[in-house]
Amino acid sequence: MKKLFKMLAVFALISFINANASEMPKEIVVASGSTSIPNSYIIRGKHTGHEVDIWKEISKKTGLKVKFITGEFNTLFGYLDSKKADTVGNTITVNAKRLEKYDFSEPYAYIPEKLVVHENRTDIKKLKDIDGMTCGFSAGSNGGNLFKQIAKKQNIKINMVSYDSSELLNEAFRRGKVDVMIFAGSEVAYKIKIGFIKARMVEENIAVGAKAYPFVKNDEHSKQLRMMVTKAIKEMKKDGSLAKIYEKWYGMDFSQKPKNMKIAK
């Protein structure tokens, strides 16, 4: 009886593993921000943002059913690492250190990191013009780290302050606690457009960041999903559906790689 039970258990296990390996994935779970306007945010209980639109399109192209988990930025990678989610959809910048940990899909956006100053500071045009000021950045963002390196190179003296989220950073900027903010150009363009912040972008870019979806390494299921998503993004770049989504949200297209522009790694 015991032997029979053991054999049954082994058989069940083998068939379970086989069933998983042979089938193409049907569903993808995406961890997205709950407060990143306009990437991915929740308003009156409804999850919206350009990430939602992009995933709708990916779903159409791949036949994958998309499920979202939303949370604060710091928690998103916890979902990914503990396999509660397959990827993170929150306009994540690709850089060398992040590539050590995750495999990324085809980039779907190229967005400049910008310095943001108060409207009346039209005298600030270049990065080095903010010498001696207090500069805030969101801890999860890549822009702050990039600018630190550039400031070192160009010998710009600056007091860097990190905030836990972009809302807190906005608040600090409004209250005059920081003179300059570092933000993704797309996010600022949108927030200025809707009147959420009164500010202007400094003309000179910090760098342009390639945005893509991270997937865990050394995992067959994850690899399959990554291939499917990459294929869909490539199609979306070709047929203009990605450009359309960016136009809708920002009034400009971030989906094309800028010519003769160095992509930050």
Next chain:
Amino acid sequence: MNFDFVWFIGLFPIVLPALKLTVSISIISLFLTLIVSILIAIIRYYKVKFLYHIFGLYITFFRATPLVAQLFILYFGFPSIFPFLESMTAFQATIIALTLNTSAFMAEDLRGSLESIDYGQNEAGYSIGMTKFQTMKRIILPQAFIFALPSIGNRFIGIIKGTALGFTVGLADIMATSKMEAALSLRFFEAYLCVTIIYLFLVIIVERVLKYIEKRVEKVS
């Protein structure tokens, strides 16, 4: 789970310098909290007219609202109403919020220990010609303080962990430093584990010191 052990170990030398900030905020806040809560406890103990009710409201407010909200209101909200607060730094704001918040709890702890001392001891003090103040200072408070030691230690541990909220207002403490490093390579799990271990060691040291103080006090009394 791809845990990068080398990166994790390498995080400690980056995060540990920020411990200075965490420790200094904790110690300053504890010192101020002791002063404020002893004052409030004595006022509440003697049921001083008017002040008794004022501090009753104070205790209710600070015990009922989250520390993170208090800190936000203090640092971002108040300066727009009272311009003289505009020069307040994130460091000062965190200390003030922690002090006000913890004092509300500690004042009640202390009042409880004051009331546990037999009231007859007050009368004994008065009968040998001591003033109210002398009786409190020389007889009642020292005994009550010994009773309150364990809960003071508890509150101090609360303060240490509360410093992590300083990140809300842009303070670069150990929590902030580790999260920033995590964002670079998206290794949040390693970062949280790193600060967990640092806090753990910090609190173990505090517990040891408290035990030592309690032992010393036992010998004296």
